[in-house]
Amino acid sequence: MLSIYYLPLSFLIYALAHEFYFYFTHVWMHRPRVYRNVHAVHHQSIKTTPFASFSFHPLEALVHAAFLPIMVMLIPIHPVVIIGYLIFMTVTAISNHLGVEVITSSHIKKHFISGEHHAKHHRLMKYNFGLYFTFMDRLMGTEADALKSHKLKRAYE
Numbered sequence: 001m002l003s004i005y006y007l008p009l010s011f012l013i014y015a016l017a018h019e020f021y022f023y024f025t026h027v028w029m030h031r032p033r034v035y036r037n038v039h040a041v042h043h044q045s046i047k048t049t050p051f052a053s054f055s056f057h058p059l060e061a062l063v064h065a066a067f068l069p070i071m072v073m074l075i076p077i078h079p080v081v082i083i084g085y086l087i088f089m090t091v092t093a094i095s096n097h098l099g100v101e102v103i104t105s106s107h108i109k110k111h112f113i114s115g116e117h118h119a120k121h122h123r124l125m126k127y128n129f130g131l132y133f134t135f136m137d138r139l140m141g142t143e144a145d146a147l148k149s150h151k152l153k154r155a156y157e
């Protein structure tokens, strides 16, 4: 029998695995052919609003939707945690597309993605591919704020 501590641990494992899955599938969707035929639908929203949160081409929706069934087959999770995770996914998808920042602390903003971070992705396209956390963008050199380029700074200021 799984310990009670496995409930939050499984949530965290799913969120971290999702970050990897989302980051690499998102970067892949920015390859010219895939972008033109699939991901461009989501990027029709240059200025983000909550309506952009679930505005995807059906093939992109399929890629996003495949994550949970794959994970459930690999890593055990309690049904209540899945429901909590689905709510978390929905709330963060909306907050990432609010077009305004909801995280006020600069320490938290450094590690977690919110409105401002993802709005820059919609404007700049080549940066900020992450889902919940900023570590993948920092690790892969695609975080807009980490880049000191004046040209880039001018592009989003």
Ligand SMILES: [Zn+2]
Residues within 6 Å of the ligand: 026, 030, 039, 043, 121
């Ligand atoms: Zn994108």
Ligand SMILES: [Zn+2]
Residues within 6 Å of the ligand: 042, 052, 097, 118, 122
């Ligand atoms: Zn988006």
